[in-house]
Amino acid sequence: MGYREGLKLALSSGYTSVMVETDSEAVVKVFSQDPANSLLMDTLIVDCNFLIRQLQDFKLQHVLREDNQCADFLANQGQSSPWGTTILETPPVDLANLLDHDAKDVSFRRIR
Incomplete structure (x- = not known):
């Protein structure tokens, strides 16, 4: 939920380029997959993918x-x-x- 709220906040603040750093390898894995081929079509994931598509530039990376x-x-x-x-x-x-x-x-x- 924090991931989605951060994306919503970035968009509502007018940002078009966003880099997300997370220590969750699971989050990186889920959002690195092609959403069209994913079996994980949870509403939260769908919402996040919708928000990501509204950005001009988006990067998600794992950090310790x-x-x-x-x-x-x-x-x-x-x-x-x-x-x-x-x-x-x-x-x-x-x-x-x-x-x-x-x-x-x-x-x-x-x-x-």
């Missing part, structure tokens, strides 16, 4: 969670938020350090 700590932070915040879409006018205070690292292209080691 460590390479997108800002998104991981916000996803974890969303787990304890009320149901629905939340638009943040300013980033949460706890996110500032991660945004700074992201802007400086600081990399983090993956721990297994």
Whole structure:
């Protein structure tokens, strides 16, 4: 649902070129398939494919969670938020350090 809401927000904001980075290999796999040949015709997937077709340029790629700590932070915040879409006018205070690292292209080691 977050994927669909992000696409809707991008389109309603006037964006025509969108790059989505996700740590979910399953999402990348589902949306890398030809929708016409997919057995996965879930309404959510159909909605997302409809929104993607409205964009002039779209790219979806897998990234490790460590390479997108800002998104991981916000996803974890969303787990304890009320149901629905939340638009943040300013980033949460706890996110500032991660945004700074992201802007400086600081990399983090993956721990297994």
